[in-house]
Amino acid sequence: MKDRIEKRIELKASVARVWRALTDYREFGEWFRVKLDGPFVPGQVARGQITHPGYEHVKWEAVVLKMEPERLFSFTWHPYSIDPKVDYSKEPPTLVEFRLDKTTSGTLLVLTESGFEKVPSDRRADAFRMNDGGWTEQMKNIEKHVAQKS
């Protein structure tokens, strides 16, 4: 089982164009379907309201980490936090990274979302501490078994 999501997509647009679509809060809002309150600033919380049909009641929140022009844009968030009754702030956030590379036809965008395996940082954390890096490998084995069973 993968503990991260990775997507690679070729875009027929310049790196500068893609960078703007990712990091200008109004442009980001257009395709991501969120109305953000203000610009993205590294180290600061970005807030807004989802505009995706059917999910207009959902607030959007992320902590912007890195903005290296035309190379890397990253933030942490709680993916899929659509139930207003659930306090997602107690769950470990995941890390979203957009990496840009110039190609002959435009831009290669690599998106990764990682950190799904992290455990809540409450006082039980020590008892549940991960052994270094074994998770992904072990989950592969377990997934095989699960797949056979179901």
Added chain:
Amino acid sequence: MAARRQTRAPVFAALGDQTRLALVRKLCGGRPYSISELTHGSKLTRQAITKHLRVLESAGIVHSVRRGRESRFEFDPQPIEGIKQYLDSVSEQWDQALSRLKSFVEE
């Protein structure tokens, strides 16, 4: 979705330990195991194994079934399936968002 989400963190946490992963690997073979069977061949004491089994049990990954005087533990694939489905759904959200981004920058 919310209910599934609330049970996910404990599942990830329960699996974040080599001993428990080893127990899960053994148990997901299909049949229930007794604590003695699970302790056999392990460096850990019966008590330690029991403690790990309880953590797995509280995350819903194993269930205990009583047979006579002895508890046996059996594997439940559902919580791990839940994690997999969750990752699949997040992945699909990204596919949709990135395809909107593609139209947005290429128009």
